[in-house]
Amino acid sequence: MQFIQIQEVTKAYANHLALNKVSLSVPKQTIYGLLGPNGAGKTSLIRIINQITAPDSGQVFIDGELLHAKHIAHIGYLPEERGLYKKMKVGEQALYLAQLKGVDKKVAEKRLKLWFERFEIMGWWNRKVEELSKGMQQKIQFVVTVIHEPKLLIFDEPFSGFDPINVNILKEEILRLRQEGATIIFSTHNMSSVEELCDNIALINNGNKILEGSVRDIRQQYRTNTFEVHLSNVSSFFDEALPNGFHLISKTASGSDEMNVLIQCDPHVKANDLLSFLLPFGQIVSYKELLPSMHDIFIQQIESQNIKISI
Amino acid sequence: MNKTLLILQREYLTRVKKPSFIIMTFLGPLLMAMLMIVPVFLATLSDSGIKKVAVLDETDWFTGKFENDENYIYTYVNENLDSLKAKVLKGDYNTLVYIPEPELNIPVNAMLFNAKQASLSLKSSIRNTIKTEVENRKLLSSGIDPEVIKSSKTNINIQTIKLENDGKESKSYTEVDVALGLITSILIYFFIFMFGALVMRGVIEEKTSRIIEVMVSSVRPFQLMMGKITGIALVGLTQFLLWVLLTLGIYSIFALIFGPEAVSQLPVGNNMMGQSLDSGQIANNAQINEIFEVIHSINFGVIIFSFLIYFIGGYLLYAALFAAIGSAVDNEADTQQFMLPVSIPLILGIILSNFIVNNPDGSVAFWLSMIPLTSPVIMMVRIPFGVPYWEIALSMALLIMGFIFTTWLAAKIYRTGILMYGKKVNYKELWKWIRYQ
Incomplete structure (x- = not known):
């Protein structure tokens, strides 16, 4: 059962082709790694799924339905560049962002308390975001991303800025979210976490998909x-x-x-x-x-395309 | 709950709860009141204590010319200057006026000796007395009776009467119309700049804090922009309303404490009368009648209604442009190149309004009050003089179309700009964004 179907999506900006007829399919309740060097087109693709921008051509299906404004409520997105309102209090802000995703205020409050207790950050509720450390802000951002219990989660470099202990906590949470039914798209340069977490991956370079499949199969294929x-x-x-x-x-x-x-x-x-x-x-x-590591496959594939990469 | 409404609510509440907003809200009217009340208050203070002034007149021209009043008692003395100085120091006199023997038969010099600094009012009253006397004597020596001159001075009172279509005649007060027009247009000007800048800063803040990408994955950029613009508009209206209420409150408290006479001495009261009162004068019945007539001559309905429309319409028109500017840059320092062309029509409007009051029905006035970029300022200048209703209606319709257009334009720039980082944006680039599908 495919949860996300991307069909021949093309997106061109003024002076370059960001996505060139890219097709992907993400099976339901799996973790899908979206890999590629900087500027490959990952963010463009993620923005299209999030309906921040529209593709020039091609279609995106979620759970069999053509992408529509109502799906926004079912998507949780953690952008690579994290950001919160600095002057706003943590609890107030989390409630606000949850409501914008269509969660009722009371329900949001109840869920937030659960998450805050799980992460042991209840004491931050009334503190301003700017008073918190970067790692603390990341935790808030993660909670805000999942608070509306989305069916699709998109994490862009979720582990950057976390210490190893928190990385482990986060990995557990991501696996638990999949367990609970979420489909997760995961964009990263951290190949070891790809091997650890991802069921399937796609490798994108210069707007083209150059590789797609399950992590196990790909490693076998490149043995x-x-x-x-x-x-x-x-x-x-x-x-x-x-x-x-x-x-x-x-x-x-x-x-x-x-x-x-x-x-x-x-x-x-x-x-x-x-x-x-x-x-x-x-x-x-x-x-x-x-078996070759994803890291090796990644570098080998990109270099074989004679592309200068900067990870 | 509607998402735009949620955004509006946040934009409004976070700003209204800010200490700076609360301080400004209370400090604004207080400062205004201080400006008006303090001079009156000081004037009442200075009344206390009668000052003794000694006059040493070596010319004998001015004997009996200095008249005692409630503040100063003049004593003519004929003593040695040094001993008089000593008396001033001792405190027998507050001030010594010394008019020395003139060099060329005409006394043009005088000296004031004080233990403390001499007051300006005393100085000017002494100067006036001396001047009048010298002038009178000069006139007499040329064979002219000063009384003739005095009686030839005339006060001309011109009443302006407005003829209306239905045959009614109503007294109009040009000075009041000028004041009303300029005050309302300046208020609109400040409101647009103050709160337009707030919109711009809000957009830049969302961009630099990178919350924007989270936001646009939840709401459409247009909803975000409109929520912000309307939320800040409400902040502005709240502040304005509170200022009006607080100023009125302080006024009435002041009136209760000092009595209505003091209120009529306030500078604002004088402006309302078109400078026809001297500040020392006490309002009498005739003047109170005149005040009522002035108030009656103002078409408050039209003025308040148009003020609100131009206030809000002008703000919406410019706020959308300011939001677009904020979205196109990475920090406030980069806004300059875009701010200038946006602010020029407004600044031009406020500069020209001083000429428009002299010719409120000219063709320049007409066209500027039709162009949406200048109409909020210019039309408000014209309205107190009476503008045909069809002109007001046309101008308002154009303003509404104008702000729909700028909002549409701004939305196109905004939606691309908010996700654009590290790029020096120029007009060519903006044009490209507008044409994106």
Whole structure:
């Protein structure tokens, strides 16, 4: 079941093409990573979904319906550039922004109290935003983004400005929101969080989609058939004796009889053959395939397009 | 609840609750009242204590010419100057007037000796006495009787009467019309600038604090802009209303304490009478009648109604432009290049209003009161003199069309501008934004 369907969306600004016939589909109740270097067109796409701007051509469907003004109430958006009214009190402001999303004042107040208690920030209710630290403001902004219990959440770099402890709290909250039924679009440069959180991703560059799919499939697709083996009690040397189809990439000895080896296999050979070959040489402590990280795939894909990137 | 209404409510409440708003609201009328009351109050204070003035007249021209009044008692003395000075220092006299023997037969010099600083009023009254006497003597020596001159001085009283279509004749008071026209147009001018700037700053604040992207993901930019403009309009109206009420309140308290006579001495009271009263004079029956006649001659219905329309219409027209300017820049320092062309029509209007009062029915006055950019200021100058209703109606209709147009234009700039950062915007760029779909 696709929650968001983007069909051939094109958006041109005065002197450049921000989006060129981009099509995406985001399955319901998943976390979808929107990746790409700066200026790739991610923000343009996000703004189109948020109905801040309209596409020149193409369509966006939410839950099977053509994007419409009423959907605004079902979308929660955390922009990359955070902002709140500095002179306004925290509680008052959160209530105001919730009401603008169409939540009744009393309901908003009840929900806000729950969130404030969960984040242990109840004491900030009557303080002005400008009195809070940047991290504190980020928390408020997060609460404001989810307060109307949107079906679609769009987070643009949600972890920037948070300390590691708060990043973990936020990750848990994001996973919990998905658990509760929300579909989440997640735009970031932080690839480790993509691997950790995202179910699917799309890679956009220069207004074009260059890659889309589930994180697992993509990593499989870009696998290099490289295996990492850790051996102990190594009895003898074996590199010359590697069978056909296996190539030693590196070998590092650690301690007197421990060894770490990277071996690449040709596509047609079976990984188990390598294991059985290695068994006599020592005790195998670990044996795993090295899948490329999203970070590597990202850089490789962008660079292969000969684009200068600045992450 | 309607989103525009929610925005309006926030814009209104946050501003009205600000300490600066509350201070301005109470301080404004208080300062105004001070300006009017303090001089009167001081005048009543200075009445206390009669001052003794010694006159040492070496010319003998002025014997008996200095007349005692409620403040000063003149004593003619013939003593040594130094001993008189000593007496002034001792406090026997407050002031010594010394008119020395003239060099060329005509006394033109006098000296005032005081223990403290001499008062201006005393100085000018002594100067007048000496001047009159010297002039009289000069006239006499040329064979002219000063009495002839005196009796030839005449006060001319011109009554202006307005003829109306239905054959009615009503007394009109040009000075009052001028004052009313200028005051109302200046009020509109200040209101537009003060609160238009507030709109602009509000937009810039939303842009620099980056709340704007959150806002436009919840509401349409047009709703945000209109909520802000109308919210601030209500702030302005609230402040204006409170000023009127507070000023009236202070006035009536003042009247209760000092009595109606003091009120008639207030500078504003004098202006209303078209400077026909001297500030020291006490209102008598004839003058009270005149005040009533003046008030009667003013068409308050038309003036108040048009004031409100031009007040609000002019504000809306300019506030939309100010909002567009705010959206196009990143900080207040960059607003200058756009502020100038927007403010020129208003400033021109206020400068020209001084000429318009001399010729309120001329063609310049007519056209400027039709162009929506200047009509709020210029039409208010003209209305107290009487303007045909069709002109007022046409001008108001044009004003409404004008503000619909500027709002439409501003909305186009605003919606692109608020999301644009770090770009030096020029007119070419603005034109491009207007043409965006």
